[in-house]
Each structure stands twice: as C-alpha cells, then as structure tokens.
Amino acid sequence: MRTEATKRVAHVFSLFDANGNGILEADDFDLMAGNVVEAAPDSDEAAKDAMRAAFRQYWTTLVTELDTNDDGKVSYEEYVACVLSPERFDTTIGVFAEALAALGDPDGDGLIERPRFVALMRAIGFQRANIDALFEAFGPSDDRIQVATWVAGIKDYYAPDKAGIPGDLLV
Ligand SMILES: [Ca+2]
Numbered sequence: 001m002r003t004e005a006t007k008r009v010a011h012v013f014s015l016f017d018a019n020g021n022g023i024l025e026a027d028d029f030d031l032m033a034g035n036v037v038e039a040a041p042d043s044d045e046a047a048k049d050a051m052r053a054a055f056r057q058y059w060t061t062l063v064t065e066l067d068t069n070d071d072g073k074v075s076y077e078e079y080v081a082c083v084l085s086p087e088r089f090d091t092t093i094g095v096f097a098e099a100l101a102a103l104g105d106p107d108g109d110g111l112i113e114r115p116r117f118v119a120l121m122r123a124i125g126f127q128r129a130n131i132d133a134l135f136e137a138f139g140p141s142d143d144r145i146q147v148a149t150w151v152a153g154i155k156d157y158y159a160p161d162k163a164g165i166p167g168d169l170l171v
Pocket residue numbers: 016017018019020021022023024025028
C-alpha cells in the first residue's frame with residue numbers, strides 16, 4: 001500500500017465520521033447522505049435516491065467487511081486494516097462514484113459545471129482550495145469536467161497502488 005493511498009483513505013475516514021465521535025457508524029452515513037443530497041437541489045429524486053442507496057451500500061460493505069470486533073461500528077484501526085483491499089471494495093466504490101457523479105449532472109449531458117462539483121465536494125467535507133485544485137487537475141473545458149473523469153478519479157482515490165494522482169490534492 002502506498003503512503004499516499006493510506007493518507008487518502010485516512011482523510012475519508014475523518015470526513016465520513018460526520019458526527020465527529022471518532023468512529024464510523026450508520027448515523028454518520030445517514031448524515032452525510034443528507035448533506036450531499038441537499039447540495040444537489042436541481043437533481044431529480046431518482047438521482048438522490050441512488051445517492052442515498054450508495055451511501056447505505058458503502059456503510060453496509062464497511063460494517064460487513066471491517067467490523068472485526070462485531071460491535072456494529074467501524075474504528076479507524078478496523079477501517080485502515082483493509083479498506084484498500086480492491087477485491088472487497090471495487091463494486092461499492094464504483095456504485096458510489098457513479099451515484100455521486102450523476103448527482104452532479106442533473107441535465108444528463110455528461111458534463112459537470114464547477115459550482116455543482118464544488119457544492120457536492122463541500123458537502124462531503126473537503127476543503128474548498130483542494131476541491132478547486134482537483135477540478136483543475138481533471139482538465140476542465142469551459143469550466144466543466146466529464147462525468148467519466150470524476151468517476152475514474154474517485155476509483156483511483158481508493159486504489160492502494162496509486163500515487164501522484166489528482167485525488168492526492170484533496171488530502
Ligand atoms: Ca461517527
């Protein structure tokens with residue numbers, strides 16, 4: 001596992017601990033899903049439902065795969081031990097990436113304007129300056145990025161063997 005990859009997933013742990021008690025639990029994901037959906041007022045209900053479902057699946061996968069002491073919560077130690085195992089997380093991360101990017105593209109033209117991207121990433125909790133740096137790294141054209149670029153970027157973010165990728169700008 002690359003140091004950069006560990007830093008990336010550690011950062012996500014701190015953001016996904018939405019209620020800030022140092023441990024991941026179902027409440028965190030409900031809270032986060034609510035914040036993210038709220039940041040996409042123009043999206044239709046189907047896209048919002050898909051996002052909520054993706055957060056639920058994310059949590060279910062985490063608690064199923066990582067809750068080694070079986071207390072229904074995921075500590076940082078449990079999390080970091082194997083969140084970067086691609087065979088366990090590829091599908092869930094893929095669903096999550098597609099749902100998030102789709103939420104940023106309410107008109108379905110395959111492009112995401114910067115304000116929508118910023119709003120969603122702010123809702124997750126990333127820093128504004130880092131979000132802008134990431135957007136630039138995605139090579140925007142006319143201040144818009146491709147949905148597919150963002151999906152690929154999210155998947156790369158969780159890849160244990162990747163370093164020097166746009167996602168490192170978020171950490
Ligand atoms: Ca928590």
